[in-house]
Amino acid sequence: MELTWSRLHIPYRSGRFVISGDTTATNDTFVVQATMDGKVGLGEAVPSRRVVGVGADEVEAELGRAKSALGPRSRSGDAAPPLPLPDLPSPVRCALDGALLDLWSTRREEPLWRALGLPRPEIPTTATVSLGRPEEMAREAQGHRAAGFRTLKVKLGEGQAEADIARIRAVHEVAGGVPLRVDANEGWNLTTTERLLPVLAECDVEVLEQPLPRDARPGDLRALTLAAEDEGVAHLLDEAAHGAPDVKRIGEDRLAHGVVLKLQKAGGLRAGLDVVDEADRQGLKVMVGCFVETWAGIALALQLAGRVAWADLDGAWLLAEEPVVPVEPFLEDGVLKASERPGLGIRAAPEVLSR
Ligand SMILES: [Mg+2]
Structure with a gap:
């Protein structure tokens, strides 16, 4: 499995986003891709100092650490793949969870919600x-x-x-x-x-x-x-x-x-x-x-x-x-x-x- 990501600065549709105590003109985010046998799983990590205490540079460094830890993984098996490393910041865990689950259910040719036994959203x-x-x-x-x-x-x-x-x-x-x-x-x-x-x-x-x-x-x-x-x-x-x-x-x-x-x-x-x-x-x-x-x-x-x-x-x-x-x-x-x-x-x- 290969893990790659894109670090993005995306403008807002309305030009800006304002909440109490915080105004931003572009949104920083990481789109993460897990690739195996030509199939791709997508996940996302959004840095937020205010809410989760993690900035963009830290997210990028932690993605690098996760990439090394993922290494070669089992190619078969019915269970959803576990996350590597217990101590990753929550946005990085979120991105890996998304990418691994998307890839897993794509390989099973099922929508993720059904593969997890969830009601159709x-x-x-x-x-x-x-x-x-x-x-x-x-x-x-x-x-x-x-x-x-x-x-x-x-x-x-x-x-x-x-x-x-x-x-x-x-x-x-x-x-x-x-x-x-x-x-x-x-x-x-x-x-x-x-x-x-x-x-x-x-x-x-x-x-x-x-x-x-x-x-x-x-x-x-x-x-x-x-x-x-x-x-x-x-x-x-x-x-x-x-x-x-x-x-x-x-x-x-x-x-x-x-x-x-x-x-x-x-x-x-x-x-x-x-x-x-x-x-x-x-x-x-x-x-x-x-x-x-x-x-x-x-x-x-x-x-x-x-x-x-x-x-x-x-x-x-x-x-x-x-x-x-x-x-x-x-x-x-x-x-x-x-x-x-x-x-x-x-x-x-x-x-x-x-x-
Ligand atoms: Mg709120």
Whole structure:
């Protein structure tokens, strides 16, 4: 097996991506290919200092270490191949998990979800509205609705509470009654959140992601969860929830109604399924989300869509270029549906990858 990768800087469809405390103009990502007997498996590693503490240079160095460790591997066998090295950072584990599973199921000539015994994935996804001025956000929301998305995720969490109230009202006004989800990316405190919750409820917000900092006190998180419940809003943790052990603690201490699962944080699909299993045991809801990533990352996350409550998998749609493309389109009218094609149902676009 040969492991290769492309280090990419992809521009955003809208020119920029803004969340609380972070603005970027291009997205750094690694598309990883595992090749054997002329068949290719694709995976993706997205560096993120903010969320997983790993930058692009470190991802590249760790991919090099994984390549040496992979070495010659068994060419037959029914079991999905194990990951090399236990101590790789989570985005690198995610990329290897994706590439190895895509290659394995492609060689079996089965879609990955079926090879793993998962229900066929079909789920509406949100499209993300970047943080900005209320009128800019309303314009972006209208664009997403015109493109067919039936639910929107609104980035808030910057400036005074009044600024966020104006933003969510502006989006709600043009959203046509579809459910909204809000992500404050750690930008609020308990007082601000309790003040904003009734406004969110008025604006058809069904989910609130990570309003408080990731190291918020358990007492504050419990109070917020109860306050959100009174307003009919689900409180989810994202930056504070990475793998299954976090989910166990969140469930046992009743810190939230659910978690945002991202395979880049969890370390791949198999680790992501452990998160879903633990959430089920704890009675927590799961939203499968993503970083901004290409179809290689999105296709892997999509595999477990049949086991979660909500999906926020618009990452590839936010990018202006497609270095990896679905063999058949996954996204239609805001609904993601995995194909019957073998593996992940994606292929590399060499003309974009080599740019
Ligand atoms: Mg989030």
